Amino acid sequence: MLPPDGRSHEHLHAKCEDCFGLCCVALPFAASADFALDKNGGTPCPNLQSDFRCGIHQNLRQKGFKGCTVYECFGAGQKVSQVTFQGKDWRNYTETTKEMFDVFPIMQQLHEMLWYLTEALSLKATTSIHTELHQAIDQTEKLTLLSPEELKRLDVPAHRAEVNALLLKTSELVRADSQPKHKITRGTDLIGAKLRKADLREANLRGACLIAADLRDADIRKVDFIGADLRDANLSGADLTGSIFLTQAQINAAKGDARTKLPHLLSHPTHWGVQKQNKTQKSSK
Template identity: 65%
Template sequence: MPEDAETGKGGPALRGDCESCFGLCCVALPFAASADFAVNKPAGKPCTNLQTDFRCGIHTRLRKQGFPGCTVYDCFGAGQKVSQVTFGGQDWRQAPDTAQQMFDVFPVMRQLHELLWYLNEALALPAARPVHADVRRLLDETEALTRRDSASLLEVDVPGHRQKVNVLLLRTSELVRAKTGRKTKNHRGADLMGARLKRADLRGANLRGAYLIAADLSGADLRMADLIGADFRDADLSGADLTGSIFLTQPQINAAKGDAATKLPPALTRPPHWTPSATAATRS
């Protein structure tokens, strides 16, 4: 499990805690009417389902009501950091003059928290020990950025910082995948939409940024594969083995289909919308 940047162990700081957030993902972010969202909503406007207590009025019925995109999203703990730390627990309804700045800060914080997730994972991987000192330095630097005031956060060069982090994540990936002891497959950025990869041996594969939308990965072996940024929307992961895969996140898993036989890394949880048999559900 990725080590938590604030508690020193896997914990809530890098996981969304809606109880401590002012519904920022339901207000700050835009969405368009599509298969993921039932309606259009511009950035900065509260979703019509957001209640006065900042809870979702249809939380248990999101998929049935046409909002599956909401069940996929995770802020990596950015929502509560902005709400309780950056703005000191004062919500945008109490202080409407700060609302726009809060909404602008949220996506910046979300990106930084996602980087913290990856860096913590790299630090927890024994194979990446040769770069752990550099990872720790960059982790501390990233955490320091998240502690800035709102005006300073908006000045952060997120793409530049992400590039620095990516250099270390690439090196981490090489070290981990080398442990397979064999030549691994390179599918970085590959278009594998709808690909038939049932029971494929993808151990140690480089699948960074690969498009695996609606791919059949049922029963596939993805151990030690680099899955950072891979698009798993509607991919069939039933019976797949993802234990030991690296840089896989909860939103990626939430976007996929899986079942009780899907093996996940310990830091991730099985989505409640997964069926006992994803393949059977797909064919029905």
């Protein structure tokens, strides 16, 4: 569903064809269960091709790069590549290489905030704060258009605090009449928790650590998932419809099956062994 003014998440999806492979170069990673090797920030991944595309994109998990499949830039890559640096790539314009890599994670944070704010604006429950949400989106959009120098000086934590106040209000409005059976505080450690068939409706799972939790057939409707860690959580048969602030990256990090019900903005990952559903078809149901 689109917000009243027609704003959508369309420009907040990564378009790798318009990006200079920034996530494959600017960001560091360490050899682990998520990455097959060590890589320093600013060093191109050996799988990055001359056209800035990944040479093993279709086989990342099989090749030991699971971490790449659960990363989301929220469209920051193409914004930095095509707007901030006006289409000048880091290979041919080496004088701006470091600056581009420094700006990328800042832009990613701003675009992530835009994703959550746009989602908040699309919810019927937030009608009373639509004006504030509009203002926050406009302000954040303006910040994304700053020069590289201005972006590097930006106090991102301060802006995030302002945005978070609205996101907290959104969560309260969505769950206003809720009486969750499980009182879960922010950042709760639920690693490996046995929650199969649990009734978690309208719970606050903000920042909860759900690594490898068993959530099979659980009722997780209208839950606040912002910042929750769902790595290897089993969502097979779980119902997450109506949940808020849940991203595709979080879902990609989890396990699930064809019975898992997701919010309309999200799709079943291919590694679940499920044919990806068309977002348009899902949103019309």
